Amino acid sequence: MNNTGRGRTEDERPETERVEADRGGPPDGVADGDGTAAEARTERELREALEALAQGVQAAPDAYRTARGEWLRRERRRRLVLTVLIAVVFTLATLIGLWVLNQTPSDPGVIFSGAGPAVAVDGARVLPG
Structure with missing residues (x-):
């Protein structure tokens, strides 16, 4: 019989220990001092499980065309x-500007009146010209 350590033959070892021994890794529950062997084993098992899962996934034949069409529709809608938003903001800004300009008094203001002599105010009396 083949001595595999710990006083057991190969057939007496649990399945996980046999698989790990075949892969060259430590058996379950055995790790080096800082636990890196257990982490490496976990990472390897996870990688193998994900690879097996990925091999079973089949893409739909028109998946790219469908995804691209949806993306183009979203892009057009955006x-x-x-x-439309830019047009609404521009229209509102124009209308508000026209409304503000329309609110100015129709009679000429004091600053822009060119009729009559210039008047300066000095204290309580008004001096012409």
Whole structure:
């Protein structure tokens, strides 16, 4: 019989220990002082499980075309919404500006009146010219 350590034959070892021994890693529960062997084993098992899962995944034949079409529709909608938003903001700004300009008094103001002599105010009396 083949002596595999710890006084057991290969057939007497649990399956996980046999698999680890075949892979060259430590058996379950055995790690070096800082636990890196256990971490490496866990990482290797996780990688193998994910690879097995990935091999079973089949992409739909038209998945790229469908995803690209959805992306283009979202892009067109985003651009349309942005264009409408810019047009609304521009229109509102123009209307507010025209409304403010329309609120000015129709009679000429004191600053821009060119009719009559210039008047200067000095204390309580008004001096012409």
